[in-house]
Amino acid sequence: MADDKNRMGKVMNEQEKFEKRKKITKYVLITISVLFVFFMLVMPLFCIVSSSLKQGLGFYFKSVSSKYVVSALKVTLFATVIAVVINTFFGLCAAWVTTKFSFKGKQVLATLIDIPFSISPVIVGLAFLMTFGRLGWFYPVIRWFNSVFGANVRIAFAIPGVVLATIFVTFPFVSREIIPVLNAQGKDEEEAAALMGAGGFKIFFKITFPQIKWALIYGIILCTSRALGEFGAVNALSKTRGETFTLPLEIDALYMSGTENSITAAFAASSILVIIAVVVLVLRNILEYRAKKKGQEQAAS
Amino acid sequence: MEETVKLKKAKKTRVIPGFKLTMGITVTMLSLIVLIPLASVMVYSLKLPPSEFIKLITKQNVVYAFTTSIVCSFIAAVINVIFGVILAWTLVKYDFPGKRILDGFIELPFALPTAVAGITLSKMYSDTGILGKPLAAIGIKVSYTHLGIIVALIFIGIPFVVRNVQPVLEKLDGQYEEAAYILGASPSKTFFKVILPELRPAILTGFGLAFARGIGEYGSVIYISGNSAKEHTQVVSYVIMQKLSYIDYASATAIALVMLVISFLLLFAINVIQMKQAKRTNNI
Numbered sequence: 001m002a003d004d005k006n007r008m009g010k011v012m013n014e015q016e017k018f019e020k021r022k023k024i025t026k027y028v029l030i031t032i033s034v035l036f037v038f039f040m041l042v043m044p045l046f047c048i049v050s051s052s053l054k055q056g057l058g059f060y061f062k063s064v065s066s067k068y069v070v071s072a073l074k075v076t077l078f079a080t081v082i083a084v085v086i087n088t089f090f091g092l093c094a095a096w097v098t099t100k101f102s103f104k105g106k107q108v109l110a111t112l113i114d115i116p117f118s119i120s121p122v123i124v125g126l127a128f129l130m131t132f133g134r135l136g137w138f139y140p141v142i143r144w145f146n147s148v149f150g151a152n153v154r155i156a157f158a159i160p161g162v163v164l165a166t167i168f169v170t171f172p173f174v175s176r177e178i179i180p181v182l183n184a185q186g187k188d189e190e191e192a193a194a195l196m197g198a199g200g201f202k203i204f205f206k207i208t209f210p211q212i213k214w215a216l217i218y219g220i221i222l223c224t225s226r227a228l229g230e231f232g233a234v235n236a237l238s239k240t241r242g243e244t245f246t247l248p249l250e251i252d253a254l255y256m257s258g259t260e261n262s263i264t265a266a267f268a269a270s271s272i273l274v275i276i277a278v279v280v281l282v283l284r285n286i287l288e289y290r291a292k293k294k295g296q297e298q299a300a301s
Numbered sequence: 302m303e304e305t306v307k308l309k310k311a312k313k314t315r316v317i318p319g320f321k322l323t324m325g326i327t328v329t330m331l332s333l334i335v336l337i338p339l340a341s342v343m344v345y346s347l348k349l350p351p352s353e354f355i356k357l358i359t360k361q362n363v364v365y366a367f368t369t370s371i372v373c374s375f376i377a378a379v380i381n382v383i384f385g386v387i388l389a390w391t392l393v394k395y396d397f398p399g400k401r402i403l404d405g406f407i408e409l410p411f412a413l414p415t416a417v418a419g420i421t422l423s424k425m426y427s428d429t430g431i432l433g434k435p436l437a438a439i440g441i442k443v444s445y446t447h448l449g450i451i452v453a454l455i456f457i458g459i460p461f462v463v464r465n466v467q468p469v470l471e472k473l474d475g476q477y478e479e480a481a482y483i484l485g486a487s488p489s490k491t492f493f494k495v496i497l498p499e500l501r502p503a504i505l506t507g508f509g510l511a512f513a514r515g516i517g518e519y520g521s522v523i524y525i526s527g528n529s530a531k532e533h534t535q536v537v538s539y540v541i542m543q544k545l546s547y548i549d550y551a552s553a554t555a556i557a558l559v560m561l562v563i564s565f566l567l568l569f570a571i572n573v574i575q576m577k578q579a580k581r582t583n584n585i
Contacts, residue, residue: 021488026395033391033403036384039432040456041406044413044421047431051424090330097323101315109327111572115335118510118568120517121415122538123557126545127338130345135550137341168334191316200318222411229414232519232538236545248416248520255420255524263424270417277412284412285405 048274052267063265064272071242072250073272075159079166079234079246080227086167087223088216091174095212096204098175099182100190110179116171124168125236132156157239162246165233170223177219178212185211218287225280229273247273342561346554357555362530363540367559370537373447374515377454381511382504384455385462392463393470407464410457415520422453423524445527447534453521458511465507466500473499502578506571513567517560 053060063069094113098106116124131138132155146153155161193203209216231248238244241253247269254266346354357363392404410418426433426443433443443449473496481491519538526534535543537560544553 018482018488025488029387029391030395030397032384033388034399036388037403037406040459041409043432044418044425044456045409047425048417048421051421086330090327093323093326093330096319097327100317101320101324103320103324109331111568112331112336113327114568115339118513118517118564119339120519120538120541120557120560120564122519122541123342123517123560124338126541126553126557127342129545130341130550130554131338135345137344164334168338171335187317194316194318200322203317204319225412229417231414231416232542235519236542248414251416251420263420266420270414270420273414273417277409277414280412281405281408284408285401 045274045278048267048270051264052271054267055261055264059261059264060268060271063268066265068242068245068250068253069247069265069269072245072247072269075162075244076228076246076248078159079163080224082163083166083170083227084220084223087170088174088220090171091176091178091219092216094175095178095182096208099179100187113172113175116168121169121230121232122236124165124233128161128164128168128233128237129156132161156237157244159244161237162234162244165237166227166230169230169233170227173223173226174216174219177215177222181212181215182208214287214291218284221280221283221287225277228276339561342554342557345550346558349551349555353551354555357552358559360552362535363552363556365530365533366535366537366540366556369447369450369533369535370516373450373536374454374512374518377451377458377515378508378512380451380455381458381462382508385459385507386466386500386504388459388463389466389470393467407460409460411460415457415518418456418521419453419524422456422521423449426452426525444525445529445534446532449525449527450522450534450536453525454511454515454518457518457521458515461510461514462504462507465503465510469500469503502574505574506578509567509571509574513564513571516563516567 098110098113130136132142133139134156136156138155142153142155145151153160155164189207190203193207198206229248230246231252234246234249235252238246238249241250245253251266251269251273254262254269257263349357388407392400392407423444424430426436426449428434428437428442428444430444436443441448443452477495477499478491481495482488486494517538518536519542522536523539526536526539528535528539537556541553541556541560544550544556
């Protein structure tokens with residue numbers, strides 16, 4: 001009896017010790033996480049805000065509304081809208097073909113679509129330069145077109161180049177968000193609808209679209225935010241400040257001027273993109289929360 | 302036997318419409334926007350005579366740039382694995398106030414434009430910056446050194462690890478942990494022998510993605526790195542851009558081809574890991 005009690009006590013003691021250690025681990029890990037996020041992620045955000053307002057609100061608004069910044073913002077928005085529209089269309093097609101059908105080389109196709117994720121943006125710029133620039137194989141075609149139609153079409157170092165580079169770097173964003181959702185959903189419903197005689201568009205809008213709505217919106221948001229901020233690829237293809245510069249390039253030009261005023265102006269221009277980034281983050285969290293809640297409700301019922 | 306043949310045939314006939322249309326659009330757009338431009342780089346660089354190609358990519362500053370990019374990305378990816386696993390663990394296993402905000406912040410490096418991140422980090426860690434000043438006081442210089450490059454690469458790489466490990470950790474059954482504990486394993490032994498092997502594919506994927514991104518990174522690195530040829534703080538992307546602005550297309554494409562090969566190899570490795578993982582989870 002006494003022995004038993006002793007052992008029980010020992011076990012209890014060990015249990016307590018274990019719980020205590022677990023608690024200590026918990027607080028240590030939380031502290032490390034909070035410190036890491038604070039120093040690596042929160043602080044930069046804070047630094048942008050404080051740097052952009054360093055010379056007062058008046059200077060801030062003057063820098064944000066300068067001729068170059070406004071022109072850069074226009075180019076950025078133009079390229080972004082086109083990139084988002086094209087990539088949404090592509091994303092829907094690519095998701096449809098890779099999830100609703102089985103065919104040879106599906107894995108290869110999926111890998112090829114993901115290529116833009118793993119390629120340095122600078123190489124993207126180079127690729128378009130080697131295609132449409134003076135040395136590119138497409139250059140004679142442009143020249144021929146221009147001489148025949150008396151037009152002055154340019155792609156490299158002009159707006160079309162900027163747009164193409166933006167499309168490239170955001171290419172897989174929409175499809176990548178939709179594909180997992182469609183894979184999880186399977187294709188039974190679509191097959192049933194098709195057997196009952198529904199057409200392709202009807203199936204898509206009545207069955208598929210409601211399932212992927214949120215994933216699609218999230219994909220579009222991601223695509224937008226990446227398109228707005230693209231720097232490396234565009235940098236190789238755009239050389240004229242005030243004409244073909246996007247906002248990140250304008251920020252680069254301001255920062256590289258090196259004077260205190262221009263650096264503050266660079267941060268002011270950055271703040272436009274930071275506000276968008278923060279909105280994206282908040283939206284992302286809301287959408288994810290909704291999806292989780294919906295999943296729980298489904299699990300409960 | 303006959304049954305399976307029939308089934309296979311049934312699978313082949315496509316009930317859902319739109320295969321040809323969507324397949325056509327997908328392949329056409331993929332070729333026009335991604336594959337043909339990339340092929341142009343390859344064709345152009347392969348047109349160089351091999352001896353010339355070797356000469357261009359073994360120039361001293363190019364070799365230094367590759368070494369800098371690869372070594373710094375590797376170190377940053379290792380650091381990201383350590384902190385990424387801790388962050389994922391904290392976010393999955395514990396409840397504490399502000400957890401959702403912490404979770405939201407992880408994605409910041411994806412949402413923030415790289416150029417903005419670059420100028421901000423460069424300013425923060427410069428000798429007069431908010432973090433650079435105290436660090437300089439104790440003799441650590443961050444901006445314009447290799448350390449600066451690593452810091453920038455940690456910044457852009459951390460979401461890859463966290464977002465790959467988090468879902469696996471969420472699905473991980475608590476049973477194994479409990480079993481290990483009841484059998485007498487210490488918590489650290491439980492973690493390293495039981496939980497870590499389960500997380501390994503996710504960690505490797507996150508590591509690979511962060512590493513690949515780091516090697517090609519441009520915007521967030523070029524401001525903090527200082528780009529000095531003498532101190533070997535030029536990264537590969539910077540050297541390509543530099544060659545481009547000197548209109549030295551031969552060098553630019555040669556370096557780019559080497560980099561493309563590296564990123565394809567990494568992409569391939571990541572895909573293999575993921576396929577293995579999918580097989581394993583399906584078998585269970």
